[in-house]
Amino acid sequence: MTKRGKALAGFALAAVLLNLVPTLVEATDSPGFYITFMFTAFFWISQAVSWNILTGYSGYFSFGQGAWFGIGVYTTGILAVKHEWPFLLALPVAGILAGVAGLVLGMVVFRLRKLGGEIFALTTLAVAFVLASVARLYSFIDGGRGIFMTSTPLPEFLGDFRTAMFRMTFVVAFLTLLAAYLIFESRIGWGLFAIRDDEQVAHGLGVPVFRYKMLALGTNAFFSGLMGGVWALQIGFVTVDDVFNIRVPLFVILMSVLGGMKHWMGPAVGAVIIYTLTDRLNSAGLEDVNQIIIGGLLIVLVLAVREGIYLRLRARWKLALATFLAALSVWTLADLGSSVIWDFAYASLLTVGVTLIPTRARRRTEVRSEGPPVAVDEEASTDRGPG
Amino acid sequence: MNEVLNQAIVSGLLIGGLYAVMSVGISLTWGALKIINLAHFSFILLGAYATYQVSNSLEIDPLLALLFVLPAGFLAGVILQIFFEFAKVDEFQSLIISFGLFIILQSITRTLWTADFRRIDGANNPYESMSFFIGDIAVQVAPLLAFAAATGIAIGMHLLLTRSYFGKAVRAIVDDPEIARAYGIDVRRVAVILSGLATSFSAAAGVFIASYQSLTPNMSLGWFGIVFPVVILGGLGNAVGALGAGVIVGVAAGIATTQWGPLSAPLVTFLIMIAALLFRPQGLFTRQGSA
Numbered sequence: 001m002t003k004r005g006k007a008l009a010g011f012a013l014a015a016v017l018l019n020l021v022p023t024l025v026e027a028t029d030s031p032g033f034y035i036t037f038m039f040t041a042f043f044w045i046s047q048a049v050s051w052n053i054l055t056g057y058s059g060y061f062s063f064g065q066g067a068w069f070g071i072g073v074y075t076t077g078i079l080a081v082k083h084e085w086p087f088l089l090a091l092p093v094a095g096i097l098a099g100v101a102g103l104v105l106g107m108v109v110f111r112l113r114k115l116g117g118e119i120f121a122l123t124t125l126a127v128a129f130v131l132a133s134v135a136r137l138y139s140f141i142d143g144g145r146g147i148f149m150t151s152t153p154l155p156e157f158l159g160d161f162r163t164a165m166f167r168m169t170f171v172v173a174f175l176t177l178l179a180a181y182l183i184f185e186s187r188i189g190w191g192l193f194a195i196r197d198d199e200q201v202a203h204g205l206g207v208p209v210f211r212y213k214m215l216a217l218g219t220n221a222f223f224s225g226l227m228g229g230v231w232a233l234q235i236g237f238v239t240v241d242d243v244f245n246i247r248v249p250l251f252v253i254l255m256s257v258l259g260g261m262k263h264w265m266g267p268a269v270g271a272v273i274i275y276t277l278t279d280r281l282n283s284a285g286l287e288d289v290n291q292i293i294i295g296g297l298l299i300v301l302v303l304a305v306r307e308g309i310y311l312r313l314r315a316r317w318k319l320a321l322a323t324f325l326a327a328l329s330v331w332t333l334a335d336l337g338s339s340v341i342w343d344f345a346y347a348s349l350l351t352v353g354v355t356l357i358p359t360r361a362r363r364r365t366e367v368r369s370e371g372p373p374v375a376v377d378e379e380a381s382t383d384r385g386p387g
Numbered sequence: 388m389n390e391v392l393n394q395a396i397v398s399g400l401l402i403g404g405l406y407a408v409m410s411v412g413i414s415l416t417w418g419a420l421k422i423i424n425l426a427h428f429s430f431i432l433l434g435a436y437a438t439y440q441v442s443n444s445l446e447i448d449p450l451l452a453l454l455f456v457l458p459a460g461f462l463a464g465v466i467l468q469i470f471f472e473f474a475k476v477d478e479f480q481s482l483i484i485s486f487g488l489f490i491i492l493q494s495i496t497r498t499l500w501t502a503d504f505r506r507i508d509g510a511n512n513p514y515e516s517m518s519f520f521i522g523d524i525a526v527q528v529a530p531l532l533a534f535a536a537a538t539g540i541a542i543g544m545h546l547l548l549t550r551s552y553f554g555k556a557v558r559a560i561v562d563d564p565e566i567a568r569a570y571g572i573d574v575r576r577v578a579v580i581l582s583g584l585a586t587s588f589s590a591a592a593g594v595f596i597a598s599y600q601s602l603t604p605n606m607s608l609g610w611f612g613i614v615f616p617v618v619i620l621g622g623l624g625n626a627v628g629a630l631g632a633g634v635i636v637g638v639a640a641g642i643a644t645t646q647w648g649p650l651s652a653p654l655v656t657f658l659i660m661i662a663a664l665l666f667r668p669q670g671l672f673t674r675q676g677s678a
Contacts, residue, residue, distance in 0.1 A: 126611065134654060137647075137654075253483065292490075298483060
């Protein structure tokens, strides 16, 4: 079986397994918030992984995630509530509109030769603020009144609200991961990594720089908007302040930096860890310190774990897996945590801690065989090379 | 209608001075030190809250708070730059790190002063609604003072950068830090002092804001949409350009407010920024090739 075939089979298997989960949770009479926990994790996985398609692959740092997400939220809000479209019909429109908005921004900023990455970052930051003021200004979008999503009818076959959210977020997260994987393994991925390493050289070697960057930005915005469209239901009462704020961009950056931006899976791992951590902090009643911890983590991570946790985990996967399973079984059997989510949180924190213990051999054992072959010297391939 | 427009232009001109003070710190560190410091937004906010606190507790004129806020801001900038030098951050890392710092300081501000609106007690604050008339046009005193400060900073920084040894060193570092170091310039010391100056300007902006506006921690998010157009329009590291750009953005936002309502102002300033990026990415006030 080829590598791609294996990966696709793995994806399909994961899809089947995870869709059984709501049934399983129901059958074993476990609390419903397990499902809420999981679909919120799917939301963050999708946001972080889609962000990484642009920023991790091409190196163009984007603060625009909140804008794409917000477009998605408001699209389904307006279409499904104000115009009474069927929700599943409004959903793709959310993704497409966000994607188009991304492409329009790309048309402007990527045309500028002199535009550095920093200016791109700040332009994307400003986009969310502008969209927020537009949404407040026009009453056909929001006009300062907000949109109630709570009575949006959902199709019967999706099940009750929680199960429906689980299925929809799962499908979107799955598609995002698939897209991230396919781009990562394709010629387009190579092109984007070349742009990240040196755009001038990439251009000189015949990489269609503009088209690839547009594709990455469009894909990022599309999936972020699509998930935003689903997420409007979970928000319930959509307001400008709740949607166009700094939360989504902040968290996707944090998750991707933690997980590692040089591999398509990195942000997904980071998303699960960060989401579990903040969820547990909130449930322990520490909302106030939560932001301080998040900000502090961001600073420490940028300086300390430059290649991200995912590659570290993969290089030492036996140790990681053993630690995780041992910790999980000890906590579950000894009944230390008050729920499975607590057990999971402790076990993953411990695993991350163990794999972060520095060793001398780390540099040499770091996985370099995977990903597109980048013919550069050793130093560059451990520092910048994908995979 | 014409009077309304004239009023909008004058008010915009004055508030443009405030925008310039808010932006000049970010512009200087970005242009000269290659550090994009989002924490400046927190320093503006902290400067404003410190002024509020000092003025209310000691029952003094808010502008006297400058005596305390300027050195505190300078110190914060020095410490931050020492940290950046120690960690050897590049431009992107500085962006992410200062973003983390911004989140932390934002959260601390909210914890200390809550999310409620805070205002300096009217008894200590003569500037709150002080204004005079030129013809039919009202001139508010607080933004006028900020405008004077912006002019002072612009002239002072211009002279410092063009006429002093320190300025020569800064310009050398902008051109090539390695060569500057080779010629015996203490790059780290120059960077630390410049960062301190930049931060004290930002903190001073907070003093002017506190002297006539209500404070809430989330107001710092709204400044992003004003400060970045000013920084980019003015040209990185250009204090005089920041003043000119502040005035342009202020007047444009003022006109937009009277014509299409206050919510349209961010849209207009953002479009100005895009236009500036398209046609003059080096800034309106920067000659080709100069720092």
